[in-house]
Amino acid sequence: VRKQSGPVGEGFKKHENKEAAGKWRKALNEVGNLAGWESKNTNGDESKLIEIIVEDIFQKICSTGSSVDGNLVGMETRIEALLSSLELDAPDVRMIGIWGMGGGGKTTLATTIFNQICHQFEGSSFVDNVRE
Secondary structure (H helix, E strand, C coil), rough: CCCCHHHHHHHHHCCCCCHHHHHHHHHHHHHHHHCCCCCHHHHCCCCHHHHHHHHHHHHHHHHHCCCCCCCCCCCCHHHHHHHHCCCCCCCCCCCCCHHHHCCCCCHHHHHHHHHHHHHHHCCCCCCCCCCC
């Protein structure tokens, strides 16, 4: 498809003078150059390939949800403590409250934690700027 050879190329030759053929040729070339997932990496196991694709998409969706800087100074221990308290492998529900004075990094901390774990759930949502 990328190089428009074989039957695809023959079809394009029939419409060589048409403007649409040029647009299609360009679009097919772009699509052909996109990186994807290879089924050979899962030994033909389609369900495993689907899991890999879904996991990759979830990670991309979650990571684009925030503009939090990855170089947070002094937050590593807070992040580790919260992740430990969440006990993500536990079968029950966990809820953690974060409170403190304004400007202390509460929202930054919550957003960072959310971005790190949101892909582990079927659904996730970050509700920001909630006031009394």
